[in-house]
Amino acid sequence: xxxxxxxxxxxxxxxxxxxxxxxxxxxxxxxxxxxxxxxxxxxxxxxxxxxxxxxxxxxxxxxxxxxxxxxxxxxxxxxxxxxxxxxxxxxxxxxxxxxxxxxxxxxxxxxxxxxxxxxxxxxxxxxxxxxxxxxxxxxxxxxxxxxxxxxxxxxxxxx
Amino acid sequence: xxxxxxxxxxxxxxxxxxxxxxxxxxxxxxxxxxxxxxxxxxxxxxxxxxxxxxxxxxxxxxxxxxxxxxxxxxxxxxxxxxxxxxxxxxxxxxxxxxxxxxxxxxxxxxxxxxxxxxxxxxxxxxxxxxxxxxxxxxxxxxxxxxxxxxxxxxxxxxx
DNA sequence: TCTGCTATGATATAACATAACATAAGAAAT
DNA sequence: ATTTCTTATGTTATGTTATATCATAGCAGA
Ligand SMILES: [Zn+2]
Ligand SMILES: [Zn+2]
Ligand SMILES: [Zn+2]
Ligand SMILES: [Zn+2]
Numbered sequence: 187x188x189x190x191x192x193x194x195x196x197x198x199x200x201x202x203x204x205x206x207x208x209x210x211x212x213x214x215x216x217x218x219x220x221x222x223x224x225x226x227x228x229x230x231x232x233x234x235x236x237x238x239x240x241x242x243x244x245x246x247x248x249x250x251x252x253x254x255x256x257x258x259x260x261x262x263x264x265x266x267x268x269x270x271x272x273x274x275x276x277x278x279x280x281x282x283x284x285x286x287x288x289x290x291x292x293x294x295x296x297x298x299x300x301x302x303x304x305x306x307x308x309x310x311x312x313x314x315x316x317x318x319x320x321x322x323x324x325x326x327x328x329x330x331x332x333x334x335x336x337x338x339x340x341x342x343x344x345x
Numbered sequence: 346x347x348x349x350x351x352x353x354x355x356x357x358x359x360x361x362x363x364x365x366x367x368x369x370x371x372x373x374x375x376x377x378x379x380x381x382x383x384x385x386x387x388x389x390x391x392x393x394x395x396x397x398x399x400x401x402x403x404x405x406x407x408x409x410x411x412x413x414x415x416x417x418x419x420x421x422x423x424x425x426x427x428x429x430x431x432x433x434x435x436x437x438x439x440x441x442x443x444x445x446x447x448x449x450x451x452x453x454x455x456x457x458x459x460x461x462x463x464x465x466x467x468x469x470x471x472x473x474x475x476x477x478x479x480x481x482x483x484x485x486x487x488x489x490x491x492x493x494x495x496x497x498x499x500x501x502x503x504x
Numbered sequence: 505t506c507t508g509c510t511a512t513g514a515t516a517t518a519a520c521a522t523a524a525c526a527t528a529a530g531a532a533a534t
Numbered sequence: 535a536t537t538t539c540t541t542a543t544g545t546t547a548t549g550t551t552a553t554a555t556c557a558t559a560g561c562a563g564a
Contacts, residue, residue, distance in 0.1 A: 215542070235519070253543055255521070260542095271491075272430040274520055274551095294483045308477045311470075315492070318467045323497030324453045331490070332430075333474070338482030374511070392551070412512055414552070419511095433520095433551055511560075518553070527544070534537070 196226050202283045203266050212264060220245055221257045222266055222278060230300040231275035234258060270295070270302065272332045280304040290328040296337035307331055355385050361442045362425050371423060379404055380416045381425055381437060389459040390434035393417060429454070429461065431491045439463040449487040455496035466490055 200219060207214040214222075224240045225232060232240065234254045241249045258276050261267035265288045269276050272295070281288060281304070289306035296302070316326055359378060366373040373381075383399045384391060391399065393413045400408045417435050420426035424447045428435050431454070440447060440463070448465035455461070475485055 213541085217543080233520070250544060251520090252522085252545080256543075292478075294478060294481060296483075297486060303481060303483065305478070305481065311473055311477055314470055314473050318470055319451075319453060319464070319492070322453060322462060322464065323500070324455075324462065324492075324494055325500060326492055326494040327456060329493050333478070333483075333485055334488045335483055335485040341482070341484060372510085376512080394550070409513060409515095410551095411514080411553085415512075505564100507562100507564075509560100509562080511558100513558070514556090516554085516556105518551100520549100520551070522549070523547085525545085525547105527542100529542075530540085532537100532539080534535100 194226060196223060199226060199278075199282050203264075206266065206282070207264055210264060212260070214264075217249065217253070218257045218260055221249075221254060222261055225267060225276060225278040228277070231270055231273065231277035231302055233275050237276070268293070268304065268330070270332060271330075272334075277302055277304070281306070290330060292331040293333065294337070295332060295334050296340055297334050298336055298340040301337055301339075303337070353385060355382060358385060358437075358441050362423075365425065365441070366423055369423060371419070373423075376408065376412070377416045377419055380408075380413060381420055384426060384435060384437040387436070390429050390432065390436040390461055392434050396435070427452070427463065427489070429491060430489075431493075436461055436463070440465070449489060451490040452492065453496070454491060454493050455499055456493050457495055457499040460496055460498075462496070 200223065203219070203222060204214050220241060221237060224237055224244060227244070228240070234251055237254050237258075238249055238251050241247065241254070258267060258269070262269060262276075265279060266282055267276055267278055268291060270293060279288070279291075290312065292305050292307040294303040294305065312326075312328065319326070359382065362378070362381060363373050379400060380396060383396055383403060386403070387399070393410055396413050396417075397408055397410050400406065400413070417426060417428070421428060421435075424438060425441055426435055426437055427450060429452060438447070438450075449471065451464050451466040453462040453464065471485075471487065478485070
């Protein structure tokens with residue numbers, strides 16, 4: 187299951203992505219765009235090697251995995267894609283078309299079906315986390331939170 | 346830097362580990378024990394391959410990486426060792442000698458020196474997290490939280 | 505001793521990621 | 535239009551993390 191239950195308008199997201207890149211003085215080349223499309227069309231995060239396979243299927247063109255890693259680096263820099271550190275997989279940002287600035291992301295990873303829902307982390311959670319570790323002298327870098335569990339759909343389904 | 350600033354009494358931890366295993370009907374063999382000792386003596390988490398190297402240095406005996414993975418599986422099952430999912434590294438549990446049951450662990454990972462401090466996650470943080478995702482229908486599995494940042498020591502040191 | 509179980513060894517391979525250098529494609533300057 | 539520079543992509547090799555599979559050793563109980 188795609189984590190968002192809303193149907194995606196890929197064309198619109200790509201259009202917005204173009205704008206984001208142009209604004210940043212970066213170029214969303216055709217291949218970078220196609221990699222993003224593969225991720226947008228996927229129901230779950232994909233590894234770089236899975237992207238190679240799907241790219242081949244979708245676009246009838248081979249893409250070296252080395253290039254995929256570089257394109258992912260680019261897309262991550264532009265915050266169009268995120269990397270899940272706990273699984274080494276990549277997924278498109280769920281908030282590309284949102285106007286607001288990108289917040290610290292929080293990922294809800296379903297351990298049964300593999301779907302991932304990205305939500306912005308609530309400010310008060312960050313504040314609580316910081317308060318709870320204050321005594322350790324540790325300073326948080328706001329990267330991302332990856333939480334594992336069972337998604338809504340998988341809960342109502344039989345095992 | 347070892348994350349805990351307290352000097353470790355490795356002998357005492359090993360003794361307790363023996364007890365934990367015996368109680369669980371499991372055997373802490375010499376090799377498993379030695380792998381644990383390597384981790385206890387390390388200042389930072391180690392990869393399985395790094396454990397192989399250090400094992401060789403400490404004990405003048407080669408250990409196949411395959412065996413290390415199996416011993417890590419065993420030690421993780423007995424909660425004597427944790428795996429950091431964000432880096433594929435392993436570290437000894439900081440609470441082996443504690444009497445209380447093992448809580449959901451939270452790891453503060455220093456991105457400058459690589460040290461990791463393990464603390465039990467506060468109940469109210471879990472409650473807050475659960476409340477914040479309630480509307481998504483997602484049910485958290487209490488695995489572990491890996492937080493990145495800068496540790497106390499690295500903050501006072503020049504870059 | 506025989507039997508069966510658990511631990512470990514050995515080998516191969518899968519899966520994820522980076523390094524280094526070559527070529528192509530496009531923009532800017534001449 | 536040609537040269538030059540830069541950026542994007544291709545190619546090959548290798549490093550790193552993890553699993554699969556089958557063989558052997560060691561040990562406990564019948
Ligand atoms: Zn995002
Ligand atoms: Zn699910
Ligand atoms: Zn622990
Ligand atoms: Zn540090």
